[in-house]
Amino acid sequence: MLDLKWVVVNRERVVEMLSNRGQSLAAVASWPGLEGADPWVLDGERRATIQRAEELRHRQRICGEQIARLVRERRDAGHLKAEMKGVSEEIKSLDARHADLEARIREFLLVLPNVPDPSVPVGTDAAANREVRRVGEPASFGFAPKAHWDLGPELGILDFERAAKISGARFAVYWDEGARLERALIQFMLDLHTRERGYREVIPPYLVTAETLTGTGQLPKFEGDLFKTRAGDRDLYLIPTAEVPLTNLHRNEILEAERLPLRYVAFTPCFRSEAGSYGKDVRGLIRQHQFHKVELVKLTTPESSMEELESMVGDAEEVLKRLGLPYRVVVLSTGDMGFSAAKTYDIEVWLPGQAAYREISSCSNCTDFQARRAGLRYRPEPKAKPRFLHTLNGSGLAVGRTLIAVLENYQQKDGSVAVPEALRPYMGGLGRITRRSD
Secondary structure, X not given: OOOHHHHHHOHHHHHHHHHHOOOOHHHHHOOOOOOOXXXXXXXXXXXXXXXXXXXXXXXHHHHHHHHHHHHHOOOOOHHHHHHHHHHHHHHHHHHHHHHHHHHHHHHHHHOOOXXXXXXXXXXXXXXXXXXXXXXXOOOOOOOOOOOHHHHHHHHXXXXXXXXXXXXXXXXXXXXXXXXXXXXXXXXXXXXXXXXXXOOEEOOOOOEEOHHHXXXXXXXXXXXXXXXXXXXXXXXXXXXXXXXXXXXXXXOOOEEEHHHOOEEEEEEEEEEOOOOOOXXXXXXXXXXXXXXXXXXXXXXXOOOOHHHHHHHHHXXXXXXXXXXXXXXXXXXXXXXXXXXXXXXXXXXXXXXXXOOEEEEEEEEEEOOOHHHHHHOOEEEOOOOOOOEEOEEEEEEEEEHHHHHHHHHHHOEOOOOOEEOOHHHHHHHOOOOEEOOOOO
């Protein structure tokens, strides 16, 4: 959430920011429940309401003293008491209006996206994204490489038909070495991030409250992308990513500066309705309703957050380097970034079966946008006024997509798949995945 004071004095920058993101002020104000609300008009009324209420309370204090004096002098104070009754009723009405205005302004701010960092390329879609670097060369096969949606079923390790029978489209069943490879990737990533990259491992809840999702920006704007459950008399949501519970671990807390940065890593299942992606990536594992991810989250100071973002990208890249997978790093444009992000790098792995680079990690600096929503603050020094933290998140990596990359990049002419050296200790020394005889 943006700072209201900043929004009020920077209307032109807000309009420009929305334009750079391919949006408009009118579109934001048309969000259900806002009824075309204008935060600048609402804030003007809010200020006037506060001023009037303060004037009336000042009048109350003066009249209170006058009434007390008249009573002591045994003189009639009826006219002042009558006036104060009207003043009290007006103050009550103003307080109610003030609360309503505060709520409406907050509702507007909750659907207003973050301001992109000046270093982000300006553009309304992915066409304006800028490639930063490429690492590794795509392998040259002596045969036509297959996509994972063919390789997996042929090896008997991925089953989309039975998953559809159980749960419908966009689910998968992993068999035998497929399930084992998924587990190996998870353990490999967790070991790398905790033992070598300085992250603290967490197992968070997979069901969270609306307040938790509001803290990271999924609510109220993106409820259609979530799976919602009813537990007794309360609603809970399945997490779309571990970013949600990890970022909220310290919600409404004030941390001491010497504890920062905090670095957390978690493996979790993730659940997404993919409501806005009809017809996209309908084959295979790319866009599933349920998938696994190893997520990285950092809480840090404003001064160090961009440096920590670069470091996080390096942490995610290290997974791909050790697996020997070619990839590229892209900085997203203003129109392709997520709602909460001020700057985002996508890491795209090469998939020979699709002859394309596809996203496998997205690392974002959300600056103080999520921190304002979740009340995440720190004290720069003892007894100093608290400041809002900066929050960062990134995939380290999306496990299913990493499995895709391994299958497609390590496929052999005979239809088998070689196991990368880095994963063999996690696969009991297995060097190759072949079709099971049964």
